[in-house]
Amino acid sequence: MTVRRPFPLSHGTTTLGFIFQGGVIAAADTRASAGGLVACPAVNKITPIHSHLVVTSSGSGADCMLWERILGREIRLYQLRHRRCLSIRGTAKLLSFMLHPFKGTDVCVALTLCGWDKSGPKLIYVCSDGARLQGDIFSVGSGSPYAYGVLDGRLRWNLSKEEAVSLAREAVFRATHRDAYSGNNVDLFHITAQGWSQRKREELKEEYYRDMERRAKTVEKGKRETVLDALG
Amino acid sequence: MEYLVGIQGPDFVLVAADNVAASSIIQMKHDYDKMFKLSEKILLLCVGEAGDTAQFAEYIQKNVQLYKMRNGYELSPSAAANFTRKNLADYLRSRTPYHVNLLLAGYDDTDGPGLYYMDHLSSLSKAPFAAHGYGAFLTLSILDQHYRPDLTREEAVDLLKKCIEELRKRFILNLPSFTVRLIDKEGIHDLEKICTGAK
Numbered sequence: 001m002t003v004r005r006p007f008p009l010s011h012g013t014t015t016l017g018f019i020f021q022g023g024v025i026a027a028a029d030t031r032a033s034a035g036g037l038v039a040c041p042a043v044n045k046i047t048p049i050h051s052h053l054v055v056t057s058s059g060s061g062a063d064c065m066l067w068e069r070i071l072g073r074e075i076r077l078y079q080l081r082h083r084r085c086l087s088i089r090g091t092a093k094l095l096s097f098m099l100h101p102f103k104g105t106d107v108c109v110a111l112t113l114c115g116w117d118k119s120g121p122k123l124i125y126v127c128s129d130g131a132r133l134q135g136d137i138f139s140v141g142s143g144s145p146y147a148y149g150v151l152d153g154r155l156r157w158n159l160s161k162e163e164a165v166s167l168a169r170e171a172v173f174r175a176t177h178r179d180a181y182s183g184n185n186v187d188l189f190h191i192t193a194q195g196w197s198q199r200k201r202e203e204l205k206e207e208y209y210r211d212m213e214r215r216a217k218t219v220e221k222g223k224r225e226t227v228l229d230a231l232g
Numbered sequence: 233m234e235y236l237v238g239i240q241g242p243d244f245v246l247v248a249a250d251n252v253a254a255s256s257i258i259q260m261k262h263d264y265d266k267m268f269k270l271s272e273k274i275l276l277l278c279v280g281e282a283g284d285t286a287q288f289a290e291y292i293q294k295n296v297q298l299y300k301m302r303n304g305y306e307l308s309p310s311a312a313a314n315f316t317r318k319n320l321a322d323y324l325r326s327r328t329p330y331h332v333n334l335l336l337a338g339y340d341d342t343d344g345p346g347l348y349y350m351d352h353l354s355s356l357s358k359a360p361f362a363a364h365g366y367g368a369f370l371t372l373s374i375l376d377q378h379y380r381p382d383l384t385r386e387e388a389v390d391l392l393k394k395c396i397e398e399l400r401k402r403f404i405l406n407l408p409s410f411t412v413r414l415i416d417k418e419g420i421h422d423l424e425k426i427c428t429g430a431k
Contacts, residue, residue: 130283133253135261
């Protein structure tokens with residue numbers, strides 16, 4: 001007996017990326033689901049392509065792995081042939097045009113290119129439907145509505161790096177809490193003009209217990225204050 | 233979910249499009265531009281299936297530019313519209329049809345302003361005013377009621393604002409802002425974005 005989804009949602013994952021004053025943050029969960037089975041609890045959904053570009057993937061795991069390799073190969077070939085690095089927008093267009101012949105087939109990839117090139121930080125969403133969107137904040141996957149809920153409220157341009165990282169982690173955490181197809185750990189990448197750097201993978205179980213403790217403390221504080229008020 | 237509208241005046245064409253790029257129930261972008269500049273005096277407004285819109289519109293855009301490079305002069309709006317329709321029709325019965333709805337707006341130095349309505353079945357019609365999307369059901373009657381062939385630019389913008397106000401009031405989806413552009417003998421002008429106030 002299964003619960004019917006109110007609207008069709010594929011891409012069992014939560015990935016997100018946003019631009020702020022300190023560069024680009026890319027975050028993703030690490031659960032690979034096959035229907036109701038957790039096929040692998042520790043997958044890499046964020047893959048570096050070159051020193052200044054990482055790609056977050058969602059959709060079919062196999063398709064994403066293949067297309068990331070193809071993209072990496074084509075970028076390197078371009079660099080060797082033309083003696084310059086392709087811009088992030090050019091990379092996105094190349095990927096979109098390579099995916100176009102497979103539109104209408106079962107190929108399912110939804111990638112967010114997070115990078116830094118000559119014109120600054122860039123965030124571009126490319127998917128196998130053909131969509132190619134440049135923006136400041138994207139979240140992709142079945143957990144994305146929950147992530148947007150957290151990000152839209154607190155994302156500001158002048159966050160510090162620690163605040164941005166903590167916001168990304170919380171957004172993924174809240175999404176994994178509600179979405180059955182996301183979970184396990186959170187990967188975080190930070191891209192600046194100097195290149196990408198990866199944070200240590202964090203178990204969301206720890207985040208959950210920290211959140212429970214925080215709530216318990218707030219309830220305690222609330223109870224003490226009510227008692228104090230009652231005493232006058 | 234998306235909305236396009238065009239109004240032709242005696243010496244200009246006014247066009248507007250919403251700014252939402254959506255994926256299922258999520259607004260992925262609030263500032264997406266659905267107008268593609270084909271030449272100095274021709275705009276192509278394109279809505280429809282996710283990847284098809286940009287792919288098809290950019291294909292037409294580059295081919296119009298190529299024509300200019302090869303022949304030394306630009307395609308007229310009427311020729312561009314017919315070229316677009318032919319491409320749409322050729323792909324219609326292939327394995328990969330383009331599911332796009334279009335408005336082509338242009339100013340020809342000899343024939344004056346023109347607005348061309350095309351749909352995904354590759355029908356083409358020159359019209360004094362036109363709209364695409366669910367919003368068209370709500371706004372075509374307003375355009376029918378108030379349109380006159382001798383509208384001034386201010387009156388056309390007011391008519392456009394009436395249409396958008398109706399959408400704000402009655403359309404179930406929230407379309408927060410609209411890009412507005414005007415084409416006349418001087419070229420393409422960006423007008424002020426119309427926002428429906430809900431932020």
